[in-house]
Amino acid sequence: MGARRLALAAVEMAAVAVAAIWLAASPPTPTAAITVPIDASLPGWRHHPLLESHPDARPVLIAAFWYTRGTRSRLLRTTKGVSYVPGGGAALSSSLTGWDTLSLPMKGSRRASTAWLSLTLRRRAVVCGVASPKGRTNRRWRGKSLVGWPGTPTSVPPRTGLPAAGLWCRDVPAGVTQFPSPRSVRLTDGRQLSALTLLLAEAGGRVPTYAADVAAMVGATPGGACPPALHNAWTVTVDGRKYATYHPAWDPLVHCSYGHEHGSSPYPTGRLPAFDYTAYKNDHEDESHPGFKFYRFSPSPGILALLSLHFDANQMSRVLKRFHTVSITVVRVAPTTGATTELLMDVSYKGDFGFAFTRGQHPPKEGEEDGKGETYMLPLGAEEEALRKELKGVSNFRKRFNVANATDGRLERELSQPLPRLRTEHWRGGTGPCSTRGDKQAGFSIDMADPPLTPSTVDDVANDEGMALPMAGHHREAAAPFLALRRALAFDGTITLGGRYCPGGTPPADVFYTDPFGLRRVDGPCAQCVAQYVRGGGWSLELQGRYATDDHWEGGYERRGTRRMRGLEDVQGGIAAAATAAAAAAAAAASAPAG
Numbered sequence: 001m002g003a004r005r006l007a008l009a010a011v012e013m014a015a016v017a018v019a020a021i022w023l024a025a026s027p028p029t030p031t032a033a034i035t036v037p038i039d040a041s042l043p044g045w046r047h048h049p050l051l052e053s054h055p056d057a058r059p060v061l062i063a064a065f066w067y068t069r070g071t072r073s074r075l076l077r078t079t080k081g082v083s084y085v086p087g088g089g090a091a092l093s094s095s096l097t098g099w100d101t102l103s104l105p106m107k108g109s110r111r112a113s114t115a116w117l118s119l120t121l122r123r124r125a126v127v128c129g130v131a132s133p134k135g136r137t138n139r140r141w142r143g144k145s146l147v148g149w150p151g152t153p154t155s156v157p158p159r160t161g162l163p164a165a166g167l168w169c170r171d172v173p174a175g176v177t178q179f180p181s182p183r184s185v186r187l188t189d190g191r192q193l194s195a196l197t198l199l200l201a202e203a204g205g206r207v208p209t210y211a212a213d214v215a216a217m218v219g220a221t222p223g224g225a226c227p228p229a230l231h232n233a234w235t236v237t238v239d240g241r242k243y244a245t246y247h248p249a250w251d252p253l254v255h256c257s258y259g260h261e262h263g264s265s266p267y268p269t270g271r272l273p274a275f276d277y278t279a280y281k282n283d284h285e286d287e288s289h290p291g292f293k294f295y296r297f298s299p300s301p302g303i304l305a306l307l308s309l310h311f312d313a314n315q316m317s318r319v320l321k322r323f324h325t326v327s328i329t330v331v332r333v334a335p336t337t338g339a340t341t342e343l344l345m346d347v348s349y350k351g352d353f354g355f356a357f358t359r360g361q362h363p364p365k366e367g368e369e370d371g372k373g374e375t376y377m378l379p380l381g382a383e384e385e386a387l388r389k390e391l392k393g394v395s396n397f398r399k400r401f402n403v404a405n406a407t408d409g410r411l412e413r414e415l416s417q418p419l420p421r422l423r424t425e426h427w428r429g430g431t432g433p434c435s436t437r438g439d440k441q442a443g444f445s446i447d448m449a450d451p452p453l454t455p456s457t458v459d460d461v462a463n464d465e466g467m468a469l470p471m472a473g474h475h476r477e478a479a480a481p482f483l484a485l486r487r488a489l490a491f492d493g494t495i496t497l498g499g500r501y502c503p504g505g506t507p508p509a510d511v512f513y514t515d516p517f518g519l520r521r522v523d524g525p526c527a528q529c530v531a532q533y534v535r536g537g538g539w540s541l542e543l544q545g546r547y548a549t550d551d552h553w554e555g556g557y558e559r560r561g562t563r564r565m566r567g568l569e570d571v572q573g574g575i576a577a578a579a580t581a582a583a584a585a586a587a588a589a590a591s592a593p594a595g
Contacts, residue, residue, distance in 0.1 A: 128199040324353055325348065
């Protein structure tokens with residue numbers, strides 16, 4: 001197992017050593033940057049590749065949704081148990097053919113406060129609530145009037161085929177609409193709800209047709225899996241070669257699932273990334289498509305940054321690999337409109353994340369209740385320990401993994417014991433060209449909660465073997481809309497970006513070239529030269545603090561503190577505590593006597 005790790009490291013470091021040996025054949029001169037400019041003012045769906053051949057296509061009504069579910073200790077924003085099916089009304093009644101359906105669970109919902117369901121509509125719509133009274137065993141659709149929801153029950157246009165009685169219907173504007181807790185909702189006969197389905201149609205009660213039309217064109221099923229051809233259509237062209245690029249987790253025109261997410265949407269930056277550009281320059285390295293994850297944040301007013309780190313949580317190869325692709329794009333944005341005005345940086349490289357390890361326990365000594373913590377290399381071996389000692393005095397770059405099954409009783413937990421929620425995987429490192437770290441400890445950190453595949457034992461990682469975590473968290477459901485693996489971003493100390501920190505000093509031009517690892521400037525273009533872009537003018541930018549998001553599918557990250565992050569639990573715990581406090585304050589205000 002040590003030999004395997006050593007061989008992988010040797011291959012990677014050999015690539016660094018020969019980075020100055022370039023092939024004679026040179027590719028075309030690159031554009032101004034390795035990302036492709038787009039119109040940041042357009043909504044995300046307007047960048048769909050099908051719009052080139054079908055410009056009249058339109059997205060499904062719902063852009064996003066979540067509901068608040070109570071657990072024993074906290075409130076969670078989730079979509080577990082929610083089913084959105086464009087055109088799914090026929091499953092309820094033939095008279096509802098063509099209507100969209102959104103089925104909502106009631107379990108845990110009554111602990112929510114005023115903001116229970118959040119619904120984001122792309123355009124104005126008619127939304128009707130179809131309620132089932134609590135305790136019914138007959139699951140046939142029957143409408144009941146809802147009491148306690150916003151708006152007044154209205155008649156449904158006769159041409160829809162819906163009965164006017166027994167439904168809560170109203171016109172809902174485009175944007176975000178929040179619905180109150182089911183505990184404040186009753187049927188006209190006083191009973192609570194056991195289930196709730198929303199029916200949606202276009203403004204005026206027109207039956208939606210866009211999703212069905214597009215689905216027929218591409219052979220997709222709304223609410224199902226997207227066909228590979230549709231997924232492969234999301235590309236950009238850089239230097240005459242096509243690369244895969246960002247796409248939303250659920251197709252906005254069909255609402256079919258791509259089965260993975262790429263994190264923050266890059267659209268607000270006005271740039272589209274070329275996923276495997278750097279890997280292709282690194283001797284055509286193979287990097288899995290789902291592993292590209294993005295983090296969009298604003299490090300200072302008027303600045304928007306997009307950081308990406310490639311790691312595939314479904315592959316054990318992430319444990320043994322020391323170098324992973326990192327990219328950083330920085331743009332200026334207009335303070336009033338948010339429109340991008342200038343590209344400052346666009347760099348990509350193979351970032352160093354050091355060695356991999358896990359923590360365990362010494363067997364307790366006589367008189368001790370617990371043993372002391374110890375670090376175990378992954379995999380165990382002299383070569384790995386030598387690598388750890390070599391890097392210890394140079395940097396604090398490392399990756400901490402959780403081992404699910406401790407055959408010797410020393411590590412973490414046994415296989416029969418489910419790992420707790422938010423058992424995190426911690427990565428630190430990744431700084432690259434045109435940046436400076438204040439000290440050897442500085443770098444950026446990514447914490448990931450409950451990855452789908454984790455090392456089974458300290459020995460199995462050498463054989464690319466792993467196991468799914470015993471605990472199936474709600475956020476790990478691959479088909480759950482608008483949820484993803486929870487991640488957090490932090491900068492350890494201060495990282496400063498700017499042209500003066502590039503390899504060899506300030507570049508003579510905005511576009512220059514480095515080896516794939518970003519360690520040295522080279523003459524380009526060439527087959528293994530990575531084009532980098534840094535705007536001149538002596539600007540600099542400091543990156544520091546912690547960032548987290550409530551929307552791990554495609555939302556931006558917000559700053560949540562300045563001190564070093566101790567783990568995802570720290571950031572997410574702060575979010576949960578704030579949400580719980582806000583809910584308690586709202587409940588107290590609602591129950592306070594008037595006057």
